Amino acid sequence: MIENYLQPVIEEYTRGNYFAEIQQAREEFFSKTGQVNEDDPFFESRMALFFDWYIFDRKLNNSQFTPIKHFYRKKRDKLIEENLLCYRGLANHIHSIFNLLKIKKKDVRITDMSTNKGYIVNPGLMRLSLSEGDIFEGRIVPIGKEWWFTTGFCFHPKEATKFILDEIKKARLGEIHIYKDLILELASMKLKFERYHHIGPEKIYVRGSLGAKA
Numbered sequence: 001m002i003e004n005y006l007q008p009v010i011e012e013y014t015r016g017n018y019f020a021e022i023q024q025a026r027e028e029f030f031s032k033t034g035q036v037n038e039d040d041p042f043f044e045s046r047m048a049l050f051f052d053w054y055i056f057d058r059k060l061n062n063s064q065f066t067p068i069k070h071f072y073r074k075k076r077d078k079l080i081e082e083n084l085l086c087y088r089g090l091a092n093h094i095h096s097i098f099n100l101l102k103i104k105k106k107d108v109r110i111t112d113m114s115t116n117k118g119y120i121v122n123p124g125l126m127r128l129s130l131s132e133g134d135i136f137e138g139r140i141v142p143i144g145k146e147w148w149f150t151t152g153f154c155f156h157p158k159e160a161t162k163f164i165l166d167e168i169k170k171a172r173l174g175e176i177h178i179y180k181d182l183i184l185e186l187a188s189m190k191l192k193f194e195r196y197h198h199i200g201p202e203k204i205y206v207r208g209s210l211g212a213k214a
Contacts, residue, residue, distance in 0.1 A: 001124055002141060002148050005086045009055055013067040021061055025054045032184045034191035042194055045153065049187060052139060052152030056093060057180065089143040093150065094119075097164060097183065100134040103127070110140075114168050114179060121147040129153075135161055137183055154187045160205035 014022040029050045030036065036046045055067045063070060072091045076084060094112065101118075102109040108123050108130060121140055123130060126149050137154035140147045156164060164186065171179040186205075193204045 001143075002086075002090075002150050005083070005090060006051075006055065006150065009067055009071045009090075010051060012071065013055070013060070018060075022054065024061075025058055026050060028058070029053050033187040036191070042191075046191070049137075049152040049154055052150055053184075056090075056095065056139065056150075086141075086143050089141045093139045093141045095139045095180075095183070096137075097156075097168065097186070098136055098138055098140075100130055100132055100136070103130060103132055113165065114172065119147050121149060123149060126153070133158060135164060137187060154190050156186060156190055157193060157201040157205075159201045160189075163202075163205040 012018070033046075033049070036043050040046075057066060059066055060070060065073065068087075069091050072087045075087070079087065096115075097113045098110045099113055100108060100110050103123075106122070107120050108127070109118060109120055111118050113135075119140060135156045135158060137152075137156075139150040139152065141150060167182055167186075168179070171182045189205050193199075193201055196204065
């Protein structure tokens with residue numbers, strides 16, 4: 001469902017006048033989270049993370065708005081009510097590290113690890129990829145009375161839960177951008193974990209040489 005509404009935004013802000021900007025944004029994102037190659041098994045999931053970051057987090061050059069907010073402001077007077085509801089939800093999404101508590105027949109129960117607030121989410125096609133106990137970066141979107149996931153996910157090893165919780169507690173004391181930076185750092189650690197299978201997560205999800213920068 002969400003993909004149908006994101007696609008027009010991606011198409012508008014990755015082509016034409018925005019082609020150079022998307023290339024710049026790609027360099028920015030992968031310099032923060034680690035470089036990937038097209039033949040990497042996790043290439044597609046990393047690109048989904050990138051597009052979410054570009055659409056939802058990165059302000060356009062010479063603008064105070066991200067692509068999703070720019071799109072919403074520009075199109076809102078022309079959208080039918082149903083589409084307006086969806087784009088308003090996308091513009092007001094929640095980006096965080098979540099813990100998946102329960103998988104039910106029609107929905108999943110998750111907790112935002114930054115606020116300890118719980119949500120009931122319609123997982124859509126992601127249901128088959130989710131397991132109870134998962135710790136993951138994701139974005140949830142309010143549409144009507146339901147919450148939905150976007151397409152970008154970063155699943156962290158459960159062995160890293162304590163480290164992630166400790167880092168989130170530290171980030172709570174700062175500005176919102178500190179938490180956003182932490183989410184990017186964790187994505188970088190996950191990439192290292194994917195590449196170095198012989199090294200346990202407890203040696204990657206740390207402050208140090210293999211983990212985040214001290």
